[in-house]
Amino acid sequence: MALGDTKLPLEGVEGQAPDVGEQDYTQRAQWLRAAVLGANDGLVSTASLMMGVGAVKDEPKAMIISGFAGLVAGACSMAIGEFVSVYAQLDIEVAQMRRELQTKGDGASTDRLPSPVQAAAASALAFSLGAVVPLLAAGFISNYKVRLGVVAAAATVALVVFGSVGAVLGRAPMGRSCLRVVVGGWAAMAMTFGLMRLFSVSAL
Structure with a gap:
């Protein structure tokens, strides 16, 4: 038998090849979960802020202005924080690629490098989408x-939706996930409302 015809046993090797489809799904799921968390953050923080202002003033204008200010400030904060975080991750991955290029002569593909600008924009957009919910709810009611x-x-309905989406993406029990998100949102709104009400009474 010629040397070129020799076949080495490859049993078990083929099964070790990475599943590209699973990797792509995992990456998409991570992005979607980050978007859901950003929207949930925008919803809870803005709704809590509006409830806190509503505990002190009963004017609709005060609640709406405070909610809009919270939306702008929160979106900017999320975008800047995400930009700095992803840029640090990008620096680490680029440095790792350079080391691999020097030692092995072959570096990883740059197609999967994170984009700080894209991450910042996505984070700000997700936060804004969540923050819009309580603003729209309060915008047309005078009582x-x-x-x-x-x-x-x-806010409760939106929390249930966000909790359901997060459970599907994380492959977790939906009921338990929704309950955690809703209870957490209620606690934040109740604490903000109660503390501001107490502050307004004691200040007077």
């Missing part, structure tokens, strides 16, 4: 008590 109730109800 004070009804407005507070509608903001809390709209």
Whole structure:
């Protein structure tokens, strides 16, 4: 038998090849989960801020302005934080690629390098989408008590949606995931409302 015809046993080697489809799904799921978390953050922080202002002032304008200010400030903060974080990750991966190029003569592909600008824009957009929910809920209601109730109800519905999406992406029990998200959102809104109400009473 010629040397070129020799076949080495490859049993078990083929199964070790990386599943490209699974890797792509994992990366997409990570991006979507980050977007859901950003939207949830925007929803809870803005709704809590509006509830806190509503505990002190019953004017709809005050709640809406505070909510819009929270949207802008939160989106900018999320974008800057994500940009700095992803840029640090990019520097680490580029340095690793350079080391591999020097030692092995072959570096990894640059197609999968993270984009700080894209990450910052996605984070700001996700936060803004979540923050818009309580703003739209309170924007057309003049009655004070009804407005507070509608903001809390709209935030609850959105929290259930975000919790469900997060459970699907994370392959976790949906009921438990939704319960955690809703209870956390309620706690944030209740604590902000209660502390601001206490502060307004004690200040007077």
